[in-house]
Amino acid sequence: MPRGACPDCKAVVHVDEDADKGDTVECDECGANLRLVGLDPIELDSEDSYEDDDGYKEEEEDDDDDY
Numbered sequence: 001m002p003r004g005a006c007p008d009c010k011a012v013v014h015v016d017e018d019a020d021k022g023d024t025v026e027c028d029e030c031g032a033n034l035r036l037v038g039l040d041p042i043e044l045d046s047e048d049s050y051e052d053d054d055g056y057k058e059e060e061e062d063d064d065d066d067y
């Protein structure tokens with residue numbers, strides 16, 4: 001199964017073999033919605049800016065400074 005890296009948390013994200021460019025996958029690690037922007041190699045882009053336009057917007061900018 002092809003794998004890519006989550007741009008948010010750098011975790012390995014498994015991509016469906018029959019996934020296509022533009023498909024969205026969810027990162028198992030951080031739950032981010034990722035858009036498949038490249039297939040060879042697998043390239044994933046954060047989908048944060050593609051949120052549904054129904055007035056609901058969840059900002060995830062609470063930086064945890066715990067390191």
Ligand SMILES: [Zn+2]
Pocket residue numbers: 006007008009010011027028029030031032
């Ligand atoms: Zn992630």
